[in-house]
Amino acid sequence: MPLxxxxxxxxxxDHSNCITKDIPIEALSPLFNPYAREVLDFFRKTAFIDLAKLEGYIKSGRGGWETAVGQDEIQMPWYGRDLPLVKRSGEIAERIREKIARYGDGEELADSTPDGRVLIIRIPKRMMEVSASRDPALTWTMVALCQAISETFNLNPDTDADGCNMLKAAIFGRYPQSPELPPGGAVSGLLKPSNMIDGLGFGFTGIMVNHIVALVNKRVMDGVALATILNQAAQWEIGNAIGWFERYHLLGSAYQGFNANNLVMDLIRENREGTIGDVAISTVKRAVEDGVIKVKKTLPSGFKVYATNDFPLWNAYGCAGALAAVIVNVGA
Structure with a gap:
């Protein structure tokens, strides 16, 4: 690739150990970095089924709620069905696997947590490639789940029409009459449904921070790196990182997201007993030392006006300083 x-x-x-040297900033771009693409692919294609939650919904006849705090606003216990979903999670997972595996390339597409309460579903790559959106992670999973449960417990319009309706309501809610899926439902993805995101290209920016925290096991710098991959993917998708602003984004992600030249950790260590104001001062001092900014003129009062000939690099230092300030502020 020409640079x-x-x-x-x-x-x-995060221990200030140098892990690699002389990396071209373009190697950090999601367009060129294969590992970043693997991360993004994982977020797009993965869904989770909370069988324990779904079992409770079906048993109590709950479905069709419209708010995250109102999951008991609709209760129809006379339509409830006592289906031991968790107990038979292995069979349900296998039936889902059978329905989607023929489109895969031999990879594991459906497995469960050891207690059988949660199923993890990954949609085949070829489906995601032909999709106009990230929604197959939800749509395929929900349809396959409905079919798998119906087959496992012999639910069909002939044997139990009301049970079929209850199953659909517990999984899909009021969809498609209401275009949004039930918030806090039993089936979820790492990305929100496309019809819930504000603005073009914002899919990777709508991820709950708790998901990122859990995926990195609460490690700060790992979380920063993962969030950077997701945010930069969004910036490219939106179109913010092409042309004039490519270097601006690449440097920002390198220094803030991947601790380039150990700048973030140096600022944290230097101000570990300080405040966010101390971090700001240290950031300016470091920029002066590194020649990123310099005194443009000194006013009669002695006040110095700084300027830079490299705005993208100065922005990257500012981003690193902002991150360091947040970490110091929460108690690094």
């Missing part, structure tokens, strides 16, 4: 920019950085881990 457009001369910028290279050293990347450091």
């Amino acid at each position: 457009k920019y001369k910028d290279k950085v050293d990347l450091y881990d």
Whole structure:
């Protein structure tokens, strides 16, 4: 790949150990980095089924709610069905696997947690490639789940029409009469449904921060790196990172997201007993030392006006300083 920019950085881990040197900033772009693409693919194609929650919904006859706090606003116990979903989770997972495996390439597409309460579903790559959106992670999973439960417990319009309706309501809610899926429902993805995102290209920015925290096991810098991959993917999708602003985004993600040249950790260590104001001062001092900014003029009062010849790099220092300030502020 021909390089457009001369910028290279050293990347450091959260113990300030240099893990690699002289990395071209373009290697961090999701368009060129295969590992970033694997992360994004995982977020797009993965869904989760909370069988324990679904079992409770079906048993109590709950379905069709419209708010996350109103999951008991509609209760129809006379339509409830006592289906031991968790107990038979292995069979349900196998039936889902059978329905989607023929479109895969031999990879594991359906498995469960050891207690059988949650199923993890991954949609085949070829389906995601032909899809106009990320929604197959939900739509395929929900339809396959309905079919798997129906087959497992012999639910069909002939044997139990009301049971079929209850199953649909517990999984899909009022969809398609109401276009939004039930908030807090038993089936969820790492990305929100496309009809719930505000603005073009914002799919990767609507992820709950708790998901990121859990995926990185509460490790701060790992969480920052993962969030950076997702945010930069969104910036490229929106169109913010092409042309004039490509280097601006690449440097920002390198310094803030991947601790380039150990800047973030240096600022944290230097101000571990300080405040966010101390971090701001240290950021400016470091930028002066590194030649990123310099004094443009000194006013009669002695006040110094700084300027830069490299706004993208100065922005990257500012991003790193902002992250360090947040970490110090919450008690690094």
